[in-house]
Amino acid sequence: MGSSLILKMSVEKAMSELGIPCDVDHWAAGTMEGMSCDLIVAADDFREELESRPSVVFVKNVVKVPEIKENLKVYLEEKNLL
Numbered sequence: 001m002g003s004s005l006i007l008k009m010s011v012e013k014a015m016s017e018l019g020i021p022c023d024v025d026h027w028a029a030g031t032m033e034g035m036s037c038d039l040i041v042a043a044d045d046f047r048e049e050l051e052s053r054p055s056v057v058f059v060k061n062v063v064k065v066p067e068i069k070e071n072l073k074v075y076l077e078e079k080n081l082l
Contacts, residue, residue, distance in 0.1 A: 003043060004028060007062040011041050014069035018082065039075075041068065
């Protein structure tokens with residue numbers, strides 16, 4: 001779960017920079033079944049496994065806050081949430 005923890009911290013920073021308060025949890029992809037959330041942010045490595053789920057934002061690099069911020073911004077604008 002190392003990469004999910006890193007991604008959690010990066011998402012928290014990106015959302016903070018966007019001015020959006022949120023609660024971020026991290027789970028290993030294999031343990032997500034039955035979990036409830038508003039949005040999933042995942043590494044591209046999990047695209048095939050997660051792309052059928054609603055509300056997923058994929059990122060190439062889990063430590064690149066600017067990339068994560070931009071992908072979240074695009075998603076939130078598309079959903080009229082930003």
